[in-house]
Amino acid sequence: MKIPAVELLNVVKRFAEYEAVREVSLQIGQGEFFSLLGPSGCGKTTTLRMIAGFEQPTTGTISLLGEDIRGQPPHRRNVNMVFQNYALFPHLTVFDNVAFGLQVKRIPRAETRRRVAEALSMIRLPGLEHRKPAQLSGGQQQRVALARALVNRPAVLLLDEPLGALDQKLRKEMQLELKRLQREVGITFIYVTHDQEEALTMSDRIAVMHQGRVLQVDGPRALYEHPATRFVADFIGVTNFLQGRLVSIADGTARVEVDGLGQVRAHLAEGIEAGQKVTLAIRPERMQLLSSNLPGGDNHAPGIVEDIVFVGNDTQYFVRLNNGPQVMVREQNETPLSEASMVSVGQTVGVRWSPDSTSLLPE
């Protein structure tokens, strides 16, 4: 196996009384687009800053391409960072900003000029070399910050919520742009964000962090389809939760006794034993609304529609299952009107969902 670009082993960071990062171990592969995802205060930025060298881990080791970089100051590390607010030097022109890292390393002037031009064309921003950062729009500043980091050809590029300050539309554009850029240059990206959609869009793998711990590391699809904990299921996308007790395991499916619904079948997860209390997670778009409760091979339950919310491309139905839990069912608004679109509030319906779309989570 290739040496990982970055490896964290049991990294702990304590600030006075507060433990920001707790026992984090990660392996980030070369050329990977890796995201650290979590709510604010989850320790993702602290983790990134430890890789950059702005913070030192209290215990644990961090290695870059197999070399232990503990104690190395930021300016000795072959990593570069794109800051949340860009941190462009306001007194220098775009050219001098981008050339900064090369000038520090005393790269010959001709080569500096060539590499800066190359970096600026890579981020599609040529012709602005002589402007000052204050004369650029937010999106342009963002691109200059990227060029300033990439021009150094770092082993790893660290990005700290780089799109946070941009408006929604520009952010979407830049997400695709970043992904394209990362594929082109082949540099390992470590991307910190609290926006789950952003992480899902761009990443090869995502580490979900909460209260200083890494809860799950997986590809976007696996994370979405099979969250390992209730927090992950809740943080990524929208999820219906059902409480129950694991009754039996047979043929790779688990049977769970859900309060008020009877037995429900679910995708089996490791490490859960019969008799244990569990939570089931089902995505709203994986549930199907039927005009009546038809028995079939899948999980199903009768319910009463309590609310209908139209949100453009789809409609959300809030259904009370068998006087028990309320779930949200999401139906796409296809043309012409589907069977479900005839449903009205107060109507008795059936809800059906597949065992494969039912994730089993430990309580």
Added chain:
Amino acid sequence: MANGRLSTLLGYYVLLLVLLYVPIGILFLFSVNDGVVLAFPLKGLTTHWYRDMLRNAALIEALRSSAIVAAASSVAATGLGASAAIALVRFKFRGKALFVAVALMPLLVPFLILGVALLILFAALDVQRSLWTVGVGHMIVSLPFTLLIVMSRMVGFDSNLEEAAQDLGASYAYTLRRVILPLIAPAMLAAWLVAFTVSFDEFVLASFLIGRSPTLPVYLFGQLRFANRFPQVVALAVVVMIASLGLVVLAEWLQRIGTRVSLDRRVEESGEVQERRQTVP
């Protein structure tokens, strides 16, 4: 109601302006008045007080002394103030609050007391009074100004910039030279001008600490006894005032250069985004 309040405020403002500028105006009038006695009616227009002033060797010598003391003490105070400001704003260390309090103390201690204290100190250390001792005194009283001016600039710019420089491979010395110093340069220049003006005008400390060659304020005070030279003093006062006014305005303008950047950005933002949208496929 609101109008009444406004006119009251305007009245105060006009009164203030009159109190401030009428004496200055009168000073100017008498500096070009052809007569030794400073009283109305005016006798006639002349520039010979200015000419006499320039020919007065003792006066020019005093002017030179003041310029030297002001230049030296302001450079020292700016250097110290800027170093202290960088340390105070960017680094964490014990006793920071105490450090600030001590550095700003000269703002609160009356110059008279500070002058006596320094006089006793220099006597105890057996240091001869000279322009040097005045310079040290002036450096002490200028330090709070330079410290505060540079500190406000340091607080105003993002500490991420220093991290960004280090991230790009720069050592602290390189970061200081290419990022921190250029960014606080306008503030340092403003601080220097203020310190220069403080020293140039200062009379109390100088009169305690001066050796044989007086600074300008001390010399002027001495000349008040000689009625026939008085118009020369008035002429000099006009020249000094115009020069100080120029310096203060320059300092103010330099301090604003730093803050203007954020304004520009807001203005440019909207137009630039439009342009970008069209060029990105």
